[in-house]
Structure formats: C-alpha cells, structure tokens
Amino acid sequence: MNQKNIDYIIELSNELRWQIGDDFHDNLTESIYADAANIVKDTVQVDNSKKRFRLDSKIDKIVTSKTFGFPIMFLILGLVLWLTIVGANYPSSLLASLLLDNMHPILKSGAASIGTPWWLDGFLIDGVYLAVAWVIAVMLPPMAIFFPMFTLLEDFGYLPRVAFNLDSLFKKSGAHGKQALTMSMGFGCNAAGVVATRIIDSPRERLIAIITNNFSLCNGRWPTQILIATIFIGAVVPGSYSSIVSLLAVIGVAVLGMGFMFGVSWALSKTLLKGEVSTFNLELPPYRPPRFWKTIYTSLIDRTAIVLWRAIVFAAPAGAVIWLISNIYVGNESIAEWTINSLDSFGFLLGLNGVILLAYIVAIPANEIVIPTILMLTVLVTGIDSGAGAGVMFELDSMNATGDILRAGGWTLLTAINLMLFSLLHNPCSTTIYTIYKETKSTKWTVFASIMPVILGFIVTFLVAQVWRIIF
C-alpha cells in the first residue's frame, strides 16, 4: 500500500464530489429504488383479483382506532390479569401445601433425627428453604400463565399496535414513541425493559425510557398487588363484586404507573433532559398466528424458568438474612425488632409501618419476597402464635388468615392502599439497578433512577395518608 496513492484517491474523490454536485445521495438512492422496481417487475406477480392484507387492515382499523384503541387495550390487559389471578390460585395452594405444609415438617424432623444444631437447622430450613419454597409456590403459577399469554400477544403482533396507540401520549410528554414497547417489556421484567431501550436511537430519549421503566409494574410486583387488593379492597364491597373490584384496583395501580411514566418523562424532558422529540417510522407488522405450543414451550423454558431461577437465587440469601436478624439479639430485642421500632414513626407518617419499610429494605434484591417478609415480621412484632418460630417465612392456608395477621399488625384499608402505591413507587430491584448501570455507564443516572421513585413513593404515600386522616 502506498500512502501517496491513497492520498491521491481521496483528493480525486474530493474533486469529483464537486463536479457531480449536491444531489449525489438522492441520485444514488433513486437508482437503487429504480433497480429494485425493475427486478420486482420481472419476478413478482400479485394476484390482484384476490384482496390482500384485508383481514390485517380490518383488525388494525379497530385496535388502533381513536374510540376503541384504548378500551381494547385495557380489556386485553384485564383479561390477561384476570386469567392469571383466577388460574394461579389452585396450583399455588397445591404447591404451597406440598412444599410448605408437607415438605417443611419432613425436613425439620429429618434434621432433628440426625441431630443438626438448632441454629444450622433454623438458618437452612426455616430461612433458606422456606424463602425459596415460598417464592416457587407464589411466583411460579402466575408466571407460568402470565408469560405465555404475553408472549402469544407479542408473537401475534399486538405490541406495535400498543405503541401506535400510545405514541401521541409519549410524544406529548417529550419522549420517544418506541418507549411504549419498552414499557410493555417492563410489565414482564424491568431489567428486560431497560435492555429493550436500545431500540431508541436518541440518547436523551433512551435515558428517559430507562429512568421511567420502573413505573411499569413488573412480574415481581403483580402478585403483591393482587394479594393485597383481594384481601383489603375486595373485602370492602359485597362478595359477588369483590373479584372484579380487586381486579379494577390492580389495573388502577398499573394505569397510575403509566401516568407517572408520562408525568416523569414530561418533567425530565422539560428540565434535566431537554431536547427535541425525534420522529421515527413505526411499522405495523402483519399479524402472524402464533405457533401456539411452540410459543408456550419456549416462553415457559426461557422466560419463566429464567425469572424463577433469578427469584430463587435472591430469595435464598434473603431468607437467611431474615432468619438471622430475627434471631440475633442486641440486649432484649432482636435486630429486626429494633429496626422495626425505629422505623415505625416514619412509617406512620406515610400511612405504612416499620414492618413494611424493613421488608422493602430486605427485599431490595427481589420484589417477589416482600409479602412473605412482611408476614413474618408482623408475626414477630404482634406475637401471634402461628406455630412457626422466629424468622420463619410461611405461607398461610387462606387469604383470610393472611388478612387476620395483617389486621392484628394494625393494618387498615389505608395501609393496604399505601402499600400498593409504595409497591409501584419504590427503588428498582438490584438486578434492574445493575442493568441500568450497564446500559447507561453512568453512576449519576443510575443513582437518580434508583432514588427518584422512592422519593416519589414517600411523597405520594405521605399525601394520601394525610388526606385520608383528615377525611376519615
């Protein structure tokens, strides 16, 4: 290679560029299109006597229409949630009775028979094993229903239509329309939603999408919402309405989350992340009838198994930590009791309590274990005898029993509502935080994305608690 010749080539190209003028790029593009048209003319034949894409455009007219677009979206979301709530009940209690009612005593007596010291047996079986068993019993059934249904919708081609419907809302809040897609991914898992923001080209809009993805209720939080709504909000109305009212409450929280997503995106695009909204082409792909069994299989193997595995990995050490802080005493109090007592007054301001705040600290690695932690800590504080020892996570046979324990712990309707709000508005789980750091490579934005939702959560629950106490 001769550097002089290379320089000559580049010089020549500069000279020729002047000669051929400004239209070069357009001319080249036009030539390509002309060639493509020629080739297609000779090779492709379309039978126009039969209408094409007829069904697709008919469906699109309905699901993206101004009148029906949103109602259909909520209807589909409601249906998926309802099937998840109803369908998960039975396998959940089956798994609970198997892993918790039957396996746990067997393990305990087995450990006793070989003379395991109480602390090792407590640490491993009451801490680690029970946490893992609880996560499997509670998480697996809803995920095994929710993920395949979500994947079927995705494979069918519904997600781009959601993006189409939400596009103008995102645009008005100064964000990218494709954020609707990353938001939908966030409904499954926020970490996945954060990775999916790579489809957004503009760094500014991508950052907005990353920061606000946490407002999509993720899979780890749906069960909490569903459980609390069923116990407390469904109980306010007569029995025949209770399931529909609790369903509406859960959808309400999910929609509120979307509201916060728009609001925070708007605020960011007006302050810290100012800039123009970029335009983009959103292609509505043809509807493709999903290959039903294959989709079910892959979504079970890939998504469900991966998310479940992650939950188990985090639940095991968390169970150990709960057992430890409940059994290590400083003076007369266990560490858990001491922390709860010192957090109680701050919790009261927020309409929550010390137990809930501590549970959220313990559950930073995985949102899935918030409810069992709360139950265990409540039992510890109220001294209700449930048959299990200190620091033992357990599943209760019926939702009524869960409700009784929580009420004995001083829970009211306000506590339930604020817990649902706080479950929506708090820091992302550790996996998501790590993913945000990997994607943004910025400590500043990672810290911001982690702290901002908690502060919002404090503000919102505080306001709700004050207003509630004035009214009631």
Added chain:
Amino acid sequence: MNTKVKSACEMCAHFNADGLKKLGIHTDNFDFVVALAGNPNTGKSTVFNALTGLRQHTGNWPGKTVTRAEGGFEYNTQKFKLVDLPGTYSLLSTSEDEEAARDFILFGKPNVTVIVVDANRLERNLNLVLQILEITDRVVLCLNLMDEAKRNHISIDVRTLSRDLGIPVVPTSARFSEGIPELIQTISEIANGNIVCKPHKIKSVPNNIEKAVKTLANEIEKEFPNIPNSRWIAFRLLEGDTQIINALKAGQLV
C-alpha cells in the same frame, strides 16, 4: 407410518442430513463466519434459531434483536459461526444499528452473508439487498415468509430473481423450518467456493455520477487489485463518509 417429507432437498443425495449438527452457542474453532442481515421483522431471529438450534427470543415487532447474537452449526465436519445482525432498512445513514451491521459486513469479512428478506415486501427489501451486494459478493438471499406470501397470493419467480441478482435465492418459511436444509447446503457451497456469485451492481445511476464512480473505482483497483467492492468504496468516498476515508487511510478495507 407415513413420515412427512419436509423438502426434496432433505431427500437429495447432495444434502447430507447426518452431517448437520446444531451447535447452539458453542462456536469455538469455526471454519467459516456467516452474517445474517436483513430488514427489521423479516424473521432473521427465526432463521437464526432454525440454523443454530438456539432459542433466541423472537417477537413480532421490529427491532427485537438489540444485541448481536452469535451461534453455530456444523455441516459436513465444517464449523460455521453465525452472527445475527440488527435489522436495518439501509446501510446509507449513520444510525447506530446500521453502522453495526455495515461494519460487520465490511470489516468482519464474513465468509458468507445471508440476507433475509420478506417475500411479501420484496421491492422495499431489495433496497438493502442491492446495497449489500455492492459490498460483498458472497451472498445468499433467504426469501423468507413464503407461507405468508402464498396466503397473500404473491408468487415469485425464484430463478429469474436469482439470475437478476446474480446470487442463489432460497425460498423459506423459517417458522416451519421449511427451506432450512436448502439454505444450509447453499451456505456451505458458497463458503467452499462451489458457488461463485456475480452480484448485481447498481445500474440506473445517472451518467455523470457513473463516470465519476468509474474513474475513482479504477484508481482504487490500481492500488488494491482483487478488491471486491471498489465501486462501493467509490460511492462512500463521493458521499464524504469520514469513517470509510479513515479506514482507507489505515488500510483496513483490504
């Protein structure tokens, strides 16, 4: 029992089904690199899965593949490493995913590039195909979604298309694994030099531009004999593409 024959190729003596082994993510010591390019939402990831036996998540929305996925398969004791590039409509602009796709084809120098196109939207898909044909001459066109084309009453003359483009064309319905054996066979033949492509070069260029391109391409060929994409480099130089100018200076284009 009547076993369904998926394709004639699977039965053919030339296709060695026993020689096929899907390697998943194990791609050490490969013999050939195969790039998978195409427009968004044409089923690239599905083709990728069908070739490698992996279960890279696919979804019916454009831009699903955000990371460059890699996998492999073994055919007739040769190992092929497959790289799934992000879907792009063109290689002429400078968005991140277009650059990633272009750079891999240009600098990664894959032994074979498979372009996956949607048979229902061939004309628009050809925009990318014609651009890639300017860069590399070892290409096979995977005419995917043939099942949908059939439903839409679109028929494509595969032989004429293949002759016009100067590259092998393999019709497939990757979702149902139809045409995948033929695709594997074709990839292997191109990699081993049994099929030599004479790719279509962009024709309908205005005279003054064509003249400038020729002058420049000649100079480039003088300096780098045997370069397959002198014309494309000329296009990019005329466009003032600084990345290509720098690559030329650094000698990365050969």
